[in-house]
Amino acid sequence: MGRGMIDIPLLLAFLVAASVLTITPGVDTAMVLRSAATGGPRQGVMAGIGISIGCLIWGAAVSLGLGALLKASELAYEIVKWIGAAYLLWIGANLLLKPRQTLDDGADGEASPAGRIALYRGFLTNMLNPKIGIFYMTFLPQFIPAGVGVAGYSLFLATVHVGLTVIWFAILIAATAPLARILKRAPVIRALDRLTGGVFLAFGVKLAASSNR
Numbered sequence: 413m414g415r416g417m418i419d420i421p422l423l424l425a426f427l428v429a430a431s432v433l434t435i436t437p438g439v440d441t442a443m444v445l446r447s448a449a450t451g452g453p454r455q456g457v458m459a460g461i462g463i464s465i466g467c468l469i470w471g472a473a474v475s476l477g478l479g480a481l482l483k484a485s486e487l488a489y490e491i492v493k494w495i496g497a498a499y500l501l502w503i504g505a506n507l508l509l510k511p512r513q514t515l516d517d518g519a520d521g522e523a524s525p526a527g528r529i530a531l532y533r534g535f536l537t538n539m540l541n542p543k544i545g546i547f548y549m550t551f552l553p554q555f556i557p558a559g560v561g562v563a564g565y566s567l568f569l570a571t572v573h574v575g576l577t578v579i580w581f582a583i584l585i586a587a588t589a590p591l592a593r594i595l596k597r598a599p600v601i602r603a604l605d606r607l608t609g610g611v612f613l614a615f616g617v618k619l620a621a622s623s624n625r
Contacts, residue, residue: 466538471570
């Protein structure tokens with residue numbers, strides 16, 4: 413990406429479009445909300461970090477052309493898709509059928525096992541969803557100005573999107589703080605786990621039925 417090659421109006425258009433897409437409810441939003449609501453801000457942050465790392469890796473992969481491979485290869489897409497769908501369905505079923513009664517919020521100041529699980533889940537949920545790669549590959553090129561290095565600018569836009577996502581997650585996590593005492597009650601924890609499980613099952617089915625065309 414050369415100096416002075418940024419098209420400001422095009423970048424502003426990207427910021428608006430990416431912001432709308434970021435706040436649109438999805439499995440990432442559900443995961444961060446559930447982690448923050450039942451495990452406290454620390455778990456919400458860990459889930460957000462995992463999701464953001466996954467987005468950055470997909471952004472880098474797309475800039476290197478791996479996203480094109482997923483779009484061109486039906487077999488590669490199907491493999492990633494079915495692994496991701498199975499993972500979402502597995503998490504959803506466990507949350508729905510085996511909701512927690514208590515939680516570990518990592519109050520000792522270190523990353524708790526629950527916090528690490530939230531990070532891993534956030535990361536794997538994104539990495540096992542080929543739609544993220546397809547999304548970046550089809551969405552980002554619309555906002556790449558002429559005369560710039562496509563790979564570098566694609567990664568730049570993906571990083572900007574991750575930054576917007578981090579801001580949105582911070583807002584979601586902060587919004588749960590005033591309700592922390594209520595959200596940590598056992599009946600509420602069970603209800604949130606089951607609700608999130610249902611959301612994950614729905615997205616797992618949606619991913620399984622998706623196509624790269």
